Amino acid sequence: MRAMIFSDLITSKNSALALLGTTMLIAIFIAIPTGTLYGAIGACAAMVPFMYLFSISAYDEQNGWERYRLTLPISRRQVAYGRYASMLVVCVCSLVLAIVLGLAIGLVCDMLPAETVPEGVRLSNAGVGEVVGTALLTQTVILFVATLVLPFILRYGMTKATRIAPMLLIFVFAGVCVLAGNTPVGAQIESFVAGLGAGEMAALVVGVIAVVLALYLLSSLVAARLYEHREL
Amino acid sequence: MEDMIRVQGLAKRYDDFALEDVTFSVPAGTVVGLVGSNGAGKTTILKTILGLATPDAGSVRLLGCDPNAHEPGNGVDKVKARVGVVLDTCAFPMVSRVADVGTLGRAAYSLWDESRFEALCDEFDLGQKKAVKDLSRGMGMKLTLAFALSHDPELLILDEATAGLDPMARDEVLDILRRFMEDESHAILFSSHITSDLEKIADEVICIEAGRMIFDMPKDAICDEAGIAHCRAADVERLAGSEFADGFYALHRAMSTDLLVPHRFDFARAFPDIPVDRISIEDYMALMLKGEPIGQSPRLQDTSKGAQR
Structure with missing residues (x-):
């Protein structure tokens, strides 16, 4: 599995610097017009793993790399588990990046004179806990998306999976909307969260992360089984 | 001599193509050439040998192991570590550099020989900083060959490995393959359209056409x-x-x-x-x-x- 993780990370390292630069620019350009640090942190946390997931899967299909990789001493299970592990590594890295970038932007804005930047972008107003929480929850959402789409990518390849995965995500979203009834989902979450204390909120975040990680693990087991039966 | 590859009654069916009853072996110390027209079934045979496609009937043994058994602990990974493979394209990710391919080899193979890889890259005029996407087809094939030879394999499986190479480069590659075969415990299964290359290096020639074996003969019986x-x-x-x-x-x-x-x-x-x-x-x-x-x-x-x- 080590070889598979290496393979994924070596492949993506050449585009990492460009992605990092783009992410920083996007973070700044989201933070200033929206007047809030949270959007910038969310964009940072989501963009890197999301782009990684789809670009690394696309590289698999170029020039028969996926086929050739299986001629190396890597089993099919190791390929599947390695892909999940490399995705997790990228998620953790982008989580750290989003937090550091969020704190850095907030701190710099704190030092700027009044009325030169929106108040919501200053770290003193946004709060360190909220910055970390935003990054964590965004990352959790991305991990949940990966949980849903990775088995399809590994079973059918990126080209076919891009026809199936968006449909699946729409079904999940539609299912959530139906369960939510007439009140918009966002409003329900907002009212639910408003009633929670700091301790309950922390417990909720930890709980959500734990559930998504468990689903991610389960998804990797399913994906490994599916990948074993794929003809390449 | 021990058979490094043994294919027995192999059959594989697709919608518009069927490979039927293919039987042959690759003993240690021999170079076996697979010839046949486009779509004859050569690549399908290689894919089943490498565990990339599951046979519908028959059996395949690669260094004594079933390459299509995916259960953990079946030893396929260890067997694959003893095989060097060159497929018909340079398959490494386009964004990778030549040096990255070496790093990958180091991570994948316990017997990876970095100095051998670098020496082969030098011999093939492949700069370590060169991106895979900038390599010509011939240079890409040379990179794949350097990769396949740098972990001390016992068996080489080559699918059109000399395609796209100029005559000088093809001779260089054939020289490397001859040096590889100086060790009698080694073997090569070599699929190629360039039959003149097989005349220079093969011991046995197998012809496949429309999914069926046409002949399996010692090269000397043909050429001599x-x-x-x-x-x-x-x-x-x-x-x-x-x-x-x-x-x-x-x-x-x-x-x-x-x-x-x-x-x-x-x-x-x-x-x-x-x-x-x-x-x-x-x-x-x-x-x-x-x-x-x-x-x-x-x-x-x-x-x-x-x-x-």
Whole structure:
């Protein structure tokens, strides 16, 4: 599995610097017009793993790399588990990046004179806990998306999976909307969260992360089984 | 000699193609060439040997192991570490650099020899900073070959490995393969359209056409024993009537008829008035595939190991 993780990370390292630069620019350009640090942190946390997931899967299909990789001493299970592990590594890295970038932007804005930047972008107003929480929850959402789409990518390849995965995500979203009834989902979450204390909120975040990680693990087991039966 | 690859009764069906009853082996110390036209089934055979496609029937053993058994602990990973593979394209991710390919080899193979990889890259004029996407087809194949040879493999499986290389580079590659075969415990399975390369290096030649094995013969039986006779119409009629014509295949040309004869020296003695030359693998294949059998019981003669047609 080590070889598979290496393979994924070596492949993506050449585009990492460009992605990092783009992410920083996007973070700044989201933070200033929206007047809030949270959007910038969310964009940072989501963009890197999301782009990684789809670009690394696309590289698999170029020039028969996926086929050739299986001629190396890597089993099919190791390929599947390695892909999940490399995705997790990228998620953790982008989580750290989003937090550091969020704190850095907030701190710099704190030092700027009044009325030169929106108040919501200053770290003193946004709060360190909220910055970390935003990054964590965004990352959790991305991990949940990966949980849903990775088995399809590994079973059918990126080209076919891009026809199936968006449909699946729409079904999940539609299912959530139906369960939510007439009140918009966002409003329900907002009212639910408003009633929670700091301790309950922390417990909720930890709980959500734990559930998504468990689903991610389960998804990797399913994906490994599916990948074993794929003809390449 | 121990068989490094053993394929027995292999069958694989797709919607528009079927590989039927393919049986052959690659013993240690031999170079086996797979020839056949496009879509004949050569790559399908290689894919089943490498565990990339599951056979519908028959069995495949790669270094004594079933490459299509995916259960953990079946030893396939260890077996694959002893095999070097070159497929028909340079398969490394386009964004990678030559040095990244070396890093990957180090991570994947316990016996990876970085100095060997760098030496081969130097020999092939492959700069370590060069991106895979900037390599020509020939250079890409050289990179794949350098990768396949840098972990001390015992067996090489090559699918059109010399395609896209200029004649000088092909000779370089063939020299490397000859050096590889100096160790008698090594073997090569080499699929190629360039039959002249097989003439230089192969010990056995297997011809596949439309998913079926046409012949499996020692190369010497083709290049040293068999021949191509250039006949007039009257000669063909004379030969067709004789019992001597068993195993002859005739391909009619505008002015003459080319005749595949399994034993050209015997033929020359029996018919000194008919010119007979040494035959190339390409001509042998063409006559077997396009020619029509003459004589009473058309079949290959004693040199064939498992000929079918």
